[in-house]
Amino acid sequence: MFSLVFLTIALICALFAPIIAPHSPIETNPTNILKPPSITSGNLLGTDNQGRDLLSRLIYGAQTSVMIGVLSVLLAATVGTVIGLVSGVYRGWVDRILMRVTDGFLALPYLMVALTAVALLGSSVINVILVIGLLRWMGFARVLRGEVLKLIEMDFVRLALASGASRTRIMITHVFPNITNTLLVLATLEIGLAVIVEASLSFLGLGVPRPMPSWGSMLRDSQLYIYLTWWFPIIPGIAITLLVMSANLTGDWLRDRLDPTRRQL
Amino acid sequence: MGRYILKRFLEGIVTLWLITLAVFFVLRLGGGNPVEYMLPPEATQADVAALTKAYGFDKPLIEQYYIFNKNLLQGDLGTALAWDKRPTVEVVWQRVPATLQLTTASMVLAVVIGVVIGAISASRPDSLFDKVGKVSAIIGQSMPVFWVGLLLILIFSVYLNWLPSAGGVDRLGWKGIIMPATSLGFFLIASHMRIVRSTMLEVMESDYIKLVRAKGLPTRMVIWKHAFKNASIPVFTLFFVNFAALVSGAVVTETIFSWPGIGRLLVDSLILRDYPTTQTVILFASAFIVFINILVDVMYAWLDPRIRVS
Numbered sequence: 030m031f032s033l034v035f036l037t038i039a040l041i042c043a044l045f046a047p048i049i050a051p052h053s054p055i056e057t058n059p060t061n062i063l064k065p066p067s068i069t070s071g072n073l074l075g076t077d078n079q080g081r082d083l084l085s086r087l088i089y090g091a092q093t094s095v096m097i098g099v100l101s102v103l104l105a106a107t108v109g110t111v112i113g114l115v116s117g118v119y120r121g122w123v124d125r126i127l128m129r130v131t132d133g134f135l136a137l138p139y140l141m142v143a144l145t146a147v148a149l150l151g152s153s154v155i156n157v158i159l160v161i162g163l164l165r166w167m168g169f170a171r172v173l174r175g176e177v178l179k180l181i182e183m184d185f186v187r188l189a190l191a192s193g194a195s196r197t198r199i200m201i202t203h204v205f206p207n208i209t210n211t212l213l214v215l216a217t218l219e220i221g222l223a224v225i226v227e228a229s230l231s232f233l234g235l236g237v238p239r240p241m242p243s244w245g246s247m248l249r250d251s252q253l254y255i256y257l258t259w260w261f262p263i264i265p266g267i268a269i270t271l272l273v274m275s276a277n278l279t280g281d282w283l284r285d286r287l288d289p290t291r292r293q294l
Numbered sequence: 295m296g297r298y299i300l301k302r303f304l305e306g307i308v309t310l311w312l313i314t315l316a317v318f319f320v321l322r323l324g325g326g327n328p329v330e331y332m333l334p335p336e337a338t339q340a341d342v343a344a345l346t347k348a349y350g351f352d353k354p355l356i357e358q359y360y361i362f363n364k365n366l367l368q369g370d371l372g373t374a375l376a377w378d379k380r381p382t383v384e385v386v387w388q389r390v391p392a393t394l395q396l397t398t399a400s401m402v403l404a405v406v407i408g409v410v411i412g413a414i415s416a417s418r419p420d421s422l423f424d425k426v427g428k429v430s431a432i433i434g435q436s437m438p439v440f441w442v443g444l445l446l447i448l449i450f451s452v453y454l455n456w457l458p459s460a461g462g463v464d465r466l467g468w469k470g471i472i473m474p475a476t477s478l479g480f481f482l483i484a485s486h487m488r489i490v491r492s493t494m495l496e497v498m499e500s501d502y503i504k505l506v507r508a509k510g511l512p513t514r515m516v517i518w519k520h521a522f523k524n525a526s527i528p529v530f531t532l533f534f535v536n537f538a539a540l541v542s543g544a545v546v547t548e549t550i551f552s553w554p555g556i557g558r559l560l561v562d563s564l565i566l567r568d569y570p571t572t573q574t575v576i577l578f579a580s581a582f583i584v585f586i587n588i589l590v591d592v593m594y595a596w597l598d599p600r601i602r603v604s
Binding site for chain 1: 546
């Protein structure tokens with residue numbers, strides 16, 4: 030319940046940031062820096078080191094996080110689904126090669142590779158989405174391949190094969206519809222991770238370009254002022270944690286909901 | 295068993311080779327001429343040409359790849375641009391112990407705390423302790439490593455002034471590792487708690503536990519002597535699966551706490567545009583993960599003979 034409410038809030042912030050935010054997220058105000066949260070001053074959550082309103086940056090930051098989280102997971106899910114399906118349906122040497130490649134990707138220290146890739150390509154929203162998406166599809170491929178291998182042994186697939194359906198047709202019309210539940214659960218759970226990776230990249234200074242607000246880069250700024258302000262490092266962190274937690278809880282809930290055998294547990 | 299180890303080992307080498315292939319091509323094709331990335335924007339055309347020649351980037355790709363592999367087999371991964379132009383292997387190797395200290399410390403911390411809390415929760419399901427534990431695990435798993443680090447600094451360095459916020463073990467002794475290890479191991483504590491709790495509950499339902507309970511064994515004995523032993527296999531898996539995540543998390547942790555490991559080296563090499571060092575750090579970290587994975591598979595095969603056959 031709570032997680033759905035928070036996800037909705039984050040989504041509304043992301044979609045209607047310009048309407049909701051009380052101030053501009055990038056306009057600086059040198060006379061009003063590092064103000065603590067207060068109800069009376071007009072900066073509900075205080076201001077940062079450049080005098081920007083933290084609440085507004087937080088709201089616009091939701092836009093960045095949600096957008097990058099959703100789009101990169103969409104990319105990862107697409108790549109992972111195609112590889113999982115092809116691997117499971119065609120098997121043989123195709124499967125062996127694809128799984129070897131998957132193992133290779135799994136053995137990559139992904140944050141290191143992501144950092145390097147963004148440093149080489151230049152930091153932009155598109156690059157961050159591409160890098161996260163192309164480094165996190167392996168979970169989808171592995172799990173979905175397992176599901177496909179189970180499905181392919183079932184009678185309805187055998188019947189389709191016997192009646193002369195091609196492998197591609199079986200893959201698209203018979204196998205794929207049966208793995209969408211798993212896909213949905215995996216994607217929801219993966220969004221939390223993508224949000225953390227984006228925040229980590231921005232925290233290290235290689236995520237979305239400045240002055241675009243991101244919760245990760247807000248925390249990066251706050252690190253320098255940690256001896257002066259307690260609220261600056263705390264507020265963006267709460268936002269990240271709540272968003273990730275909501276995605277995780279929604280994923281768990283979907284899994285229990287869609288899989289009747291787990292409902293009792 | 296010997297054959298199985300050999301097979302896994304060869305597969306590991308193939309995986310590593312695929313990674314070197316990927317690193318080689320991504321760094322060359324993705325970024326155009328790597329030299330342009332390595333030099334500052336104001337570098338002259340002559341500088342670019344000189345460095346391109348020095349690194350052999352002007353040769354055809356196939357030839358470059360041949361040289362790359364030849365050098366790789368001889369353990370030569372090029373010389374660093376920064377760090378006194380020493381061989382990158384030497385520069386990275388020097389930083390490995392600090393990262394190992396950090397990852398090991400956070401692993402030990404996560405396993406000890408996670409297992410103890412998880413086991414206590416499982417022994418009293420739905421008690422207050424269990425409920426608090428469950429909620430903290432869910433929150434703990436959602437907190438980014440770097441935020442945990444900042445919070446720890448805020449509490450223990452800024453307000454309480456108990457612990458130093460930067461430096462390695464060499465400079466600060468054991469006190470220096472507490473906060474980095476806690477922040478890196480924080481999400482692992484949560485995942486260990488959850489897995490120990492759920493497997494223990496499953497094991498507690500099994501017939502042999504009912505039997506020892508029926509025999510009148512005290513609960514504490516049942517949990518630690520009988521249930522825990524069988525619940526430890528998933529814990530063991532989780533332990534190693536998480537090593538890859540730890541190596542990634544180390545990048546952030548080492549940056550926050552100025553920890554002199556390979557994670558920080560990577561970030562520094564990116565800032566300094568020291569491309570050979572970046573490449574070596576990634577290859578080292580990948581090799582480490584591949585090695586750990588082989589170790590897990592072999593240990594599994596040793597624990598469970600069924601795996602060896604399939």
